[in-house]
Amino acid sequence: MRHFSFLDQVLLHCDLARKTLLVQPTHHQRACPIKADDSDALSEKEKKHAAGLMRVNHAGEVCAQALYQGQAITARSKTLREKMQHAADEELDHLAWCNQRLQELDNHASYLNIFWYLGAFGIAIAAGCVGDRWNLGFLAETEQQVVQHLESHLGLLPENDVKSRLIVEHMRDDEKQHRQMAQDNGAAELPIMIKKLMQFSSSVMTRLAYYV
Ligand SMILES: [Fe+2]
Numbered sequence: 001m002r003h004f005s006f007l008d009q010v011l012l013h014c015d016l017a018r019k020t021l022l023v024q025p026t027h028h029q030r031a032c033p034i035k036a037d038d039s040d041a042l043s044e045k046e047k048k049h050a051a052g053l054m055r056v057n058h059a060g061e062v063c064a065q066a067l068y069q070g071q072a073i074t075a076r077s078k079t080l081r082e083k084m085q086h087a088a089d090e091e092l093d094h095l096a097w098c099n100q101r102l103q104e105l106d107n108h109a110s111y112l113n114i115f116w117y118l119g120a121f122g123i124a125i126a127a128g129c130v131g132d133r134w135n136l137g138f139l140a141e142t143e144q145q146v147v148q149h150l151e152s153h154l155g156l157l158p159e160n161d162v163k164s165r166l167i168v169e170h171m172r173d174d175e176k177q178h179r180q181m182a183q184d185n186g187a188a189e190l191p192i193m194i195k196k197l198m199q200f201s202s203s204v205m206t207r208l209a210y211y212v
């Protein structure tokens with residue numbers, strides 16, 4: 001198996017960051033849950049609202065890429081790194097699906113994605129430096145908050161936006177499994193103050209990304 005030097009790894013992660021932020025990721029490993037004949041009859045107002053919500057979800061998936069990449073760098077255990085890589089591949093599918101849906105809704109990704117990415121990457125490095133149990137604890141709590149957030153979007157999306165709903169439902173089910181993976185591997189329970197801080201920062205992100 002090829003050994004990557006520190007410089008190799010820095011370059012690889014820069015390339016992953018570039019792909020996450022700049023390339024329109026229509027590539028995905030798993031087929032998008034949308035089927036061609038799913039209903040897509042939305043008024044202009046519904047379309048704009050659905051696009052705002054899907055832009056938030058897309059920004060969340062940009063953060064997920066940054067988190068998993070940062071955590072994969074800092075994880076001590078090789079097995080854990082491999083599990084994180086598997087989850088990161090599924091997150092990449094989510095990113096591609098959200099991107100596809102945004103394009104179908106004639107809208108754009110968040111202009112602030114680079115800031116979401118850098119913020120999430122820095123937090124992931126910090127969590128990983130404390131050790132694998134805390135790294136996993138941070139991951140489990142993030143996924144739990146994402147599941148709650150996606151559940152709330154199922155209540156907010158237009159009833160007849162079947163396509164966005166299918167994507168959000170599929171993502172929610174994956175995020176539940178990512179949380180379970182973190183818990184099965186010994187995630188620590190985070191202090192309540194950290195959880196509140198995470199909720200606050202994600203609420204700032206979701207409010208801004210809905211509009212820009
Ligand atoms: Fe995701």
Ligand SMILES: [Fe+2]
Pocket residue numbers: 064087091143174175178
């Ligand atoms: Fe996830």
